[in-house]
Amino acid sequence: MGNSQGSSSSASSARFVTASRAFSKQALDDLRARFASLAERSGTQGRAISRPVFLEYFGVRGALGDRLFQLVAKEGCEEDGVTFEGLIICKATYERGTRDEADEFIFQLCDVMGDGALTRSDLESVLASIHETIFENNKEAGEGSNKRTSEAFLNSAVFSTNAEGVSEKTMSLSDFRNWCTVMPSLRKFLGSLLMPPDSGRAGFQVPLLHYPENISSELLLLNKEYAWHIGGGFSQHDVQEWRLLYHSSLHGQSFSTFLGNVTNGDAQTVLIIKDAEGSIFGAYASQPWERHSDFYGDMKTFLFKLYPEASIFRPTGANKNLQWCATNFTSENIPNGIGFGGKPHHFGLFLSAGFDQGHSFTSSTFTGPSLSNTNRFRPEVIECWGIQVKGSLDEKTELVKGTVLERFKEDRNMLKLIGMASASD
Numbered sequence: 001m002g003n004s005q006g007s008s009s010s011a012s013s014a015r016f017v018t019a020s021r022a023f024s025k026q027a028l029d030d031l032r033a034r035f036a037s038l039a040e041r042s043g044t045q046g047r048a049i050s051r052p053v054f055l056e057y058f059g060v061r062g063a064l065g066d067r068l069f070q071l072v073a074k075e076g077c078e079e080d081g082v083t084f085e086g087l088i089i090c091k092a093t094y095e096r097g098t099r100d101e102a103d104e105f106i107f108q109l110c111d112v113m114g115d116g117a118l119t120r121s122d123l124e125s126v127l128a129s130i131h132e133t134i135f136e137n138n139k140e141a142g143e144g145s146n147k148r149t150s151e152a153f154l155n156s157a158v159f160s161t162n163a164e165g166v167s168e169k170t171m172s173l174s175d176f177r178n179w180c181t182v183m184p185s186l187r188k189f190l191g192s193l194l195m196p197p198d199s200g201r202a203g204f205q206v207p208l209l210h211y212p213e214n215i216s217s218e219l220l221l222l223n224k225e226y227a228w229h230i231g232g233g234f235s236q237h238d239v240q241e242w243r244l245l246y247h248s249s250l251h252g253q254s255f256s257t258f259l260g261n262v263t264n265g266d267a268q269t270v271l272i273i274k275d276a277e278g279s280i281f282g283a284y285a286s287q288p289w290e291r292h293s294d295f296y297g298d299m300k301t302f303l304f305k306l307y308p309e310a311s312i313f314r315p316t317g318a319n320k321n322l323q324w325c326a327t328n329f330t331s332e333n334i335p336n337g338i339g340f341g342g343k344p345h346h347f348g349l350f351l352s353a354g355f356d357q358g359h360s361f362t363s364s365t366f367t368g369p370s371l372s373n374t375n376r377f378r379p380e381v382i383e384c385w386g387i388q389v390k391g392s393l394d395e396k397t398e399l400v401k402g403t404v405l406e407r408f409k410e411d412r413n414m415l416k417l418i419g420m421a422s423a424s425d
Contacts, residue, residue, distance in 0.1 A: 016085040019092035035084045048081025059197050062129030063112040068193055091194050106190045107176050117163040118171040127153055134204055149225040155309035156182050182311035185232025207231050211244035221272045221280055221383055226306050230270060233302050233312045246384040253355045262289045262384055274381040280306040281371035283340045283349050289325050293334050297323030303348055303366050313368030321365050341365030
């Protein structure tokens with residue numbers, strides 16, 4: 001038995017030497033100092049970080065935090081504490097290793113039961129831990145909201161494997177990678193759990209939602225969990241502030257009002273639609289809404305689903321038919337309305353200028369399928385949010401009221417832009 005322990009300790013030491021090479025001397029010294037501080041608080045005479053101190057420092061709650069502690073402690077051949085060697089081995093694999101090595105570690109991490117089979121129950125526990133960790137102080141996302149969004153996140157997962165002794169289908173590593181692809185916020189969060197809490201960890205940022213006080217959060221399609229999901233598609237990790245620019249229940253189902261609101265200063269926008277069948281989906285527009293007779297935009301644009309399943313679909317690079325905004329054109333080849341991907345009359349997502357009908361088809365522009373259950377849909381609710389990095393909001397935070405012509409009667413250039421200088425809806 002002693003030889004077995006010695007062999008295990010020797011193997012761990014060899015892995016530690018290899019893992020240490022992934023860090024600079026300064027980085028190792030910083031990690032050693034942080035470890036010493038946490039070990040001192042643990043009362044282990046500097047030998048290891050205790051479970052309570054580990055969980056408090058890294059701030060990962062619930063079953064996911066327990067599983068993280070278990071895996072890191074195991075690498076250091078300890079059951080009741082995390083050694084410096086175990087921490088470095090895990091960080092080297094998890095943060096500095098190849099993409100495959102990191103994915104395999106995260107895959108094991110999500111198996112919170114530790115039985116070698118990743119089931120829906122495991123993922124339910126993972127999502128519950130994420131909600132507890134980053135939405136703890138979210139007063140807007142109550143129990144009902146959490147249940148609904150968690151269900152949507154789970155519905156985008158595929159379980160294709162039969163595991164011995166397990167009655168339900170399980171998730172393969174390939175299934176898990178595909179889930180992370182359509183749920184980038186999830187992958188960012190799971191990939192940064194061992195980073196210092198004060199480092200602005202990816203996946204931990206939740207957009208700040210601004211909307212008029214007279215609007216109930218229950219009226220909105222967007223909640224903080226959905227915003228967290230959509231925000232995972234952005235390249236930047238800064239905390240963002242999202243401002244409600246347009247809501248069909250507040251402003252009326254009006255294309256001109258929509259254009260008036262969304263061209264008033266916010267370049268990046270998120271469009272969200274709920275159709276008559278209850279499906280919720282939309283798109284992120286990285287470029288301002290401007291009148292064009294052809295496609296425009298850039299490769300940051302993407303489509304998404306929110307309910308009944310949540311997924312993000314990025315551009316494939318097959319073409320540049322990304323964003324569409326046409327108004328007051330008379331040619332049948334230039335349909336008036338807003339859209340994304342595909343081609344005229346066969347968009348990846350399109351809302352007609354009447355805001356009373358839309359369609360969504362599979363296209364080569366984006367990776368995903370049709371966003372709605374049927375290719376043609378009737379929009380029931382339409383809302384649009386403007387996105388800005390925290391701190392860059394201008395002082396004017398209240399939504400401007402009135403019709404588009406009343407609000408911009410002194411700005412003839414804008415009216416000419418959308419072709420509305422002499423007429424309203």
